[in-house]
Amino acid sequence: MSRPAHRRPECHKINKDLxxxxxGALVAQLxxxxxxxxxxxxxxxxxxxxxxxxxxxxxxxxxxxxRCHNYSEITHIIAEVAFKMYLGVTPSVTCNNSSKNAFSxxxxxxxxxxxxxxxxxxxxxxxxxNLLCGIIRGALEMVxxxxxxxxxxDRLKGDRVTEIGITFLKQPKERxxxxxx
Amino acid sequence: MRARSAWAGVRRLGWCMADKVxxxxxxxxxxxxxxxxxxxxxxxxxxxxxxxxxxIGFRVGQALGERLPQETLGFREELDVLKFLCKDLWVAxxxxxxxxxxxxxxxTYVLQxxxxxxxxxxxxxxxxxxxxPKFLAFTCGLLCGTLSTLxxxxxxxxxVTSLPACKFQVVxxxx
Numbered sequence: 509m510s511r512p513a514h515r516r517p518e519c520h521k522i523n524k525d526l527x528x529x530x531x532g533a534l535v536a537q538l539x540x541x542x543x544x545x546x547x548x549x550x551x552x553x554x555x556x557x558x559x560x561x562x563x564x565x566x567x568x569x570x571x572x573x574x575r576c577h578n579y580s581e582i583t584h585i586i587a588e589v590a591f592k593m594y595l596g597v598t599p600s601v602t603c604n605n606s607s608k609n610a611f612s613x614x615x616x617x618x619x620x621x622x623x624x625x626x627x628x629x630x631x632x633x634x635x636x637x638n639l640l641c642g643i644i645r646g647a648l649e650m651v652x653x654x655x656x657x658x659x660x661x662d663r664l665k666g667d668r669v670t671e672i673g674i675t676f677l678k679q680p681k682e683r684x685x686x687x688x689x
Numbered sequence: 690m691r692a693r694s695a696w697a698g699v700r701r702l703g704w705c706m707a708d709k710v711x712x713x714x715x716x717x718x719x720x721x722x723x724x725x726x727x728x729x730x731x732x733x734x735x736x737x738x739x740x741x742x743x744x745i746g747f748r749v750g751q752a753l754g755e756r757l758p759q760e761t762l763g764f765r766e767e768l769d770v771l772k773f774l775c776k777d778l779w780v781a782x783x784x785x786x787x788x789x790x791x792x793x794x795x796x797t798y799v800l801q802x803x804x805x806x807x808x809x810x811x812x813x814x815x816x817x818x819x820x821x822p823k824f825l826a827f828t829c830g831l832l833c834g835t836l837s838t839l840x841x842x843x844x845x846x847x848x849v850t851s852l853p854a855c856k857f858q859v860v861x862x863x864x
Contacts, residue, residue, distance in 0.1 A: 623752075
């Protein structure tokens with residue numbers, strides 16, 4: 509290998525404003541380049557997916573999380589460890605169905621939209637933080653978990669909170685023990 | 690009298706932290722997506738794509754500059770402003786100071802970073818030198834944007850001879 513082993517820098521932190529402002533400028537640029545909100549949303553999701561597939565490696569290396577046994581544990585790790593590590597916030601987790609494969613992350617405060625007061629005019633369908641959905645989806649896919657991740661509520665659209673819905677798509681194989689009578 | 694570090698004031702205002710890896714990955718993804726070759730190949734094509742990244746960096750630099758405490762905006766000397774970029778801005782953004790600042794005292798400044806954080810994960814040495822400008826475009830724009838908020842119009846270019854070191858050439862445009 510031509511490059512020396514990667515030495516992790518001691519300081520993992522960066523000015524959050526830089527991240528938030530960069531993200532805002534990126535969304536603004538995408539809005540200039542794409543007329544339809546759906547296209548911007550898709551682009552953000554795609555970029556997030558690319559980030560998530562790589563971020564998960566960094567996360568697993570630095571967080572030393574234990575192996576999860578169900579979707580609920582996984583969702584709690586995303587909320588309590590990953591969000592905390594990368595964005596400094598901890599969303600709360602709710603389970604949305606009895607099959608226990610659909611969950612929500614509820615964010616009272618969304619750091620990425622900190623400087624956004626409202627969506628631009630004519631952009632009412634824009635999912636401003638769709639990058640986050642892509643990141644979660646990409647990260648989960650790299651650990652062999654397919655999931656649909658979308659915004660269910662968005663403060664920027666007038667909802668009380670921001671809610672990200674994660675629906676895990678494949679049920680783990682259930683072995684039903686058959687009792688011999 | 691040496692001006693108090695502007696970013697000390699920013700910290701007191703409640704400077705929050707995020708993880709640097711997230712920004713690095715976001716930056717890399719932006720380079721990958723927004724530096725697509727222009728459909729019209731030609732010398733203008735690459736320049737346009739670089740400009741998109743620079744203009745995003747410019748907006749961010751302007752906004753970062755606007756978040757500085759008011760006393761910072763009282764800079765009068767060009768050299769003070771460049772020193773501010775090398776020390777305070779670089780520390781605030783990249784957690785390190787610029788390694789050297791040279792000038793011809795006629796409006797041209799060369800800022801050298803021997804270990805630029807956005808290049809460090811890429812390679813060490815001559816590998817990927819040709820790819821490096823894509824990864825510096827955003828930061829060029831950032832410098833330009835911050836200078837713009839501080840009242841200086843500038844042109845910023847970069848050169849890389851060996852990763853992860855790079856030089857930013859800042860030419861202050863006279864009004």
